Amino acid sequence: MANFDLMRELARDEGGKIVLLVLDGLGGLPMGDYTQTTLEYANTPNMDRLAAEGTQGLSHPIARGITPGSGPAHLALFGYDPIARPVGRGILSALGIGFDLHYGDVAARGNFCTVDENGLITDRRAGRISTELALPLVEKLNNIQVDGIQTFVRSEKEYRFMLALRGEGLDGAIEDTDPQITGESPLPVKAATQGSERTADLLRAWVEKAQLALRGEYPANSFILRGFAQDPKLPKFDELYKLKAACVAVYPMYKGVSKLVGMDVLETGGDFTPEQEFQVVAGHWNDYDFFFVHIKPTDSRGEDGNFEAKAAVIEQVDRALPTLLGLNPDVLVITGDHSTPARLRNHSWHPVPTLIWAPATHLPDLTDHFGERQGQRGGLGQFPANELMPLAMAHALRLEKYGA
C-alpha cells in the first residue's frame, strides 16, 4: 500500500502532471481459436509505441487469487488498502447507482424478500423480481417519513435496493437484518456499538413503517438489510499526495469512488466515447495535476463474453490516445482495475497489464507490445496495484527523498 505517513511526509506540491488511464477489466485470456489475449490481439500501435519507450508489468488488484469488484479494485489503484480499510457495501451500493451521498450519511444494501404468514423468509430474493416490478415498491419505501432524519430508497437492480439515512450524528455501526438463511424472520435492527443506539432507534421506526407498507404485496412482501456503512473517511488526494485531482468517467460508480478520495468529478455525457473523455481532460488540462480517466466498455464487453467487441474498445482507446499524448503528460499510466476475460464472462483475479510511460524518468524495458505475456517480462515486474500511485508520483518527480 501507499504508506500514508510516508506519502504525507514526502509528497511535494509541485512536479509533473499524471494521467491514470483505466480500461475497466483490461486483462484477459485467450479464448477458443484466439491464442492471444484480447489486449495482445487488439491492434494498438500507440500503446505498443508507449510500451517500447516505457516500461510495463503486471499489477495484482488485491492479492494473488482474489477477484475484486470495481470498488475495491479502484481504491487499490488509488493507493488505498481495500482490505485494511474496506468501504462498506452500503456505500458501494450508493456510489454504484450514483446516489448523491453526503458526508455522514448511513447507507445499506437492501434485498426484497418473501415471508410466509409467520413472517419467516421463504425466498431471500423475492423470486428475483424484475426492476420494473420493484420500482413501485421502492417508491413506496422512499415515501416513508421518520421524525428526525431524511431517508432515501433507490432501486439498484431487480430485487436489490439502496437505503440511505441522512441526519445529524448518525452512526453506521448497525448489524445486518439479513439472517442469511430461509426459515427465519428478518432480524430486528440492532446497534453494533453504544454510539449507534440512536441511529438504531430511528432505523427501527423506519423498518416498522416499511414492513407495513409492503404488507399485501407478493412476492416482495418484506426485505432484509445489510452492509450498513458510512463514508470511510479515506485521506483525500490533496492531503495525501498533494495532488489536485480530477475524474473523467461516464458511469456513476467510478465518479462516486473518485469523490470518496477527494477528486473533482468533471462533467461527461452518458454516451461519451474515449475520444470525448480525452477531450474533457484537454479542456481542464491546466486546472489539475492528476487525471483519472475511466473507460467502461472493456469490462462490459468482457462480461458479454464478446472477445472481438472488447478488442474493438481497446482499439478505439488506442486511436484516441494522440489526444492525450498531445497534452504532453509527464506520466501516463495505462492499466485496468482488474481482468475481465471474455472467456470467463466475469471479473477475474489474473494480474493486470500496466504500463508506465514517463519520458523524463522511465527506464525502457525490453518489451515492445502492450499485453499480458510481455508484461510478464517487463521492467515493472509484478506488484500490488496499490503501489502504483507512489510509482506514478515518483516518475512525476513529486516525492522527496526519504531520510538522509
Place this chain on the structure above:
Amino acid sequence: MANFDLMRELARDEGGKIVLLVLDGLGGLPMGDYTQTTLEYANTPNMDRLAAEGTQGLSHPIARGITPGSGPAHLALFGYDPIARPVGRGILSALGIGFDLHYGDVAARGNFCTVDENGLITDRRAGRISTELALPLVEKLNNIQVDGIQTFVRSEKEYRFMLALRGEGLDGAIEDTDPQITGESPLPVKAATQGSERTADLLRAWVEKAQLALRGEYPANSFILRGFAQDPKLPKFDELYKLKAACVAVYPMYKGVSKLVGMDVLETGGDFTPEQEFQVVAGHWNDYDFFFVHIKPTDSRGEDGNFEAKAAVIEQVDRALPTLLGLNPDVLVITGDHSTPARLRNHSWHPVPTLIWAPATHLPDLTDHFGERQGQRGGLGQFPANELMPLAMAHALRLEKYGA
C-alpha cells in the same frame, strides 16, 4: 524485512563466508545518446562472468517509488526495516560526519537561521551561509558548558550542524524546535514524553546559552533543532545473524551505519581505491564471516551527472574483483544501496541491480551481463532490499530448516 525472530532461531554459527559489495548509487538510466544504463554500458567482464554463472535481479530499497537516502538504504541492505524502525535524523547527521557517537548520546540536526528584532524567523537557513562562515559559530556553540552533561557541536555543511548531548540517563524524545515556517520564533524545547523531561531541562539550559552566544551575529543569529534521536538499538549482526562482521568503507557515514548494526570498522585511508579496499578484506579474511565493502564514487559521479565517470568507477571495481575472488568467498553479493542515475543527478527510486554468486548453491539464471534490463529477467526477480540478507545467509548455508 529479515524476520528477526526467524533469523535468531535459524541462523547457524558456522557456514560460508559472505562478501556484500555495495557500489553506492549503482542503478542508472540511459542518458542522451547512451541508450544503455551506466552499468550496462561499462565494460565489466568479471561481473558479467559472475552474472552468467550466478543469478541476478532487482531490489527495491524501501518500497516502490520511494527514493532513499543512504542511511535508510543501507539499513535495508543489512536486513532492517527503515520505516518501522527509523534511525533519527540526528543519528544520521552524527554518523554522516563521522562523529564518534556513544551509546545513549542524544543527537539532533541543527540549522542556523536568521531572526528579526522580535525573534521571529526571517530565513530558516540564514542565507545558506557557507561552511567557512559557519565554522567560527559552530566553535562558539561547541564551547558552551552546561552542568550535568557534555555537549558537542560539529559543522555538517553550510548552515547545518550536529548537536550531541552525552550523559547519564538521557532520553531522545524531544520535540523539534523548528517551526518549519518563517514569521514565527524558534519553538521552546519541549519533552515529547515524561521520561525526557530531565533531558529537556538540560537542553533548555544549553539553548539559552547558545542563543546568547549568537546574539549580534548576522545572518546566523539564531538556530533551530530537529530530529532528536538516540541509537535505535537495532539488533546486532552477531546476535541476529550469528555473523562476525566487518565494514570496509572510506566515508564516515557508512562506517557509522555499520557500527550501529555491530560491525567492526576496519581501517582505511580516505583516498583508498576499490583495489585497496579489497586488500583490506584480504588482510582480515580469516577474522570475519561477513564483509561489507562500500564503494562511494559511483554515487558521487552519478550526482555529478557524469555518465562516463560513473562507468569508469564501475570498471575500476570490475578490474579489482579478482582480488576478492581470489579469496574464494562462498557468497559474493554485488549490489547498490539505491540508484543514482547520472541523468537525474540525484538518488532515485529505480530498483537496483543485484547479483548473487555462490557457486555451491546458486541456480544460474539465463542472463549473462550484469545490468538493469538483464536484472528484469533474472532469477532473483524483483524483491525488497531487506530480504537480501536472509538470501545471502541461505546461499552460505548459514540458515537451518524452518519446521519439520
